[in-house]
Amino acid sequence: MPARVIVVTSGKGGVGKTTSTANIAAALAKFGKKVAAIDADVGLRNLDVIMGLENRVVYNFIDVIEKTCKLSAALVKDKRVPGLYLLPAAQTRTKDAVNPEQMVALCEEMKPDFDFILLDCPAGIEGGFKNAAAGADEALVVTTPEIPAVRDADRIIGMLESMGKSPIRLIINRLRPNMVQDGDMLAKDDILDVLSIELIGVVPEDESVIRATNNGEPMTMTLDSPAAQAYLNIAERILGREVPLMDLESYAARGLFSSIKRFFSGKRKR
């Protein structure tokens, strides 16, 4: 079966597209799938660093499109997880160096050799987004529980719908269960109410994301944190398995002060 091609996008920058791409790709590979993660953020590449493969990048996907090298030469094989590959972006080029037709052709060329192709999309709604989305059949939209991120997600969802992507599913990233309980952060259902698309996972705010980035090792490779578990669950749901949502509240660090505060303020638990 040819690969499922999934674009990971958000509209707004800094909400965790690249982190999500790296972790979901690594998790799918851990489940025995052959996965290519393509960094579609030409000129501002970062997926190589998040995956910890920056020292092994030789060619990039624009070299492949321009036929400077073969696809197999540009693919960086991750030695830690069998079946995981990175196709890097060009750092010294701009988004204008490719067009949507070339991206579609690239994905088509890769489809027979993989189970999954994940496209890490640049922020914004311009050419870079259109290039990344062009070759994809499905989409994962990443947002955080903040007005600007949800607003941009809404815009991106509209564009993905008009491009005929399906399914389009939502990742809510960096949720802080404590703050939701205290009524100071948009809850999962608040976001689903307004966006009305299918949820594929909620990733809690987690310091191990920063450590993983520092170390250049996707969390799903080691699996010792709530965020890693959340990404692993997302990967399972992509594979069509029914996985219940994590009980994030049990992960929330509940200090004494916040308990006292909750007692006095009489806020209901949600």
Place this chain on the structure above:
Amino acid sequence: MGFLSKFFGGGNDGSSQKAKDRLKIVLIHDRTDISPQLLDNLRDEIIDVLAKYMDIDTRKIEINLDHDDNAVALVANIPILRIRRGKVNDIT
């Protein structure tokens, strides 16, 4: 206990409700935002349809999206000069 409650944040209902309300309004506006080009096309087609039934003053037509806090409406102000009598088929 009022002061204690205030100290511990009880006087504050939480900012998430405010975020929810603001988000809903922002999205209502975003989702109904229309490009000037599209509005012009809409205007031309509305004029074409109306012209079958009545003479209208095309110079004084106003068609706009009216945004208030909770809803968006298409508001058209179209001055009529004369209604055409008889069947539509007879005119066209």
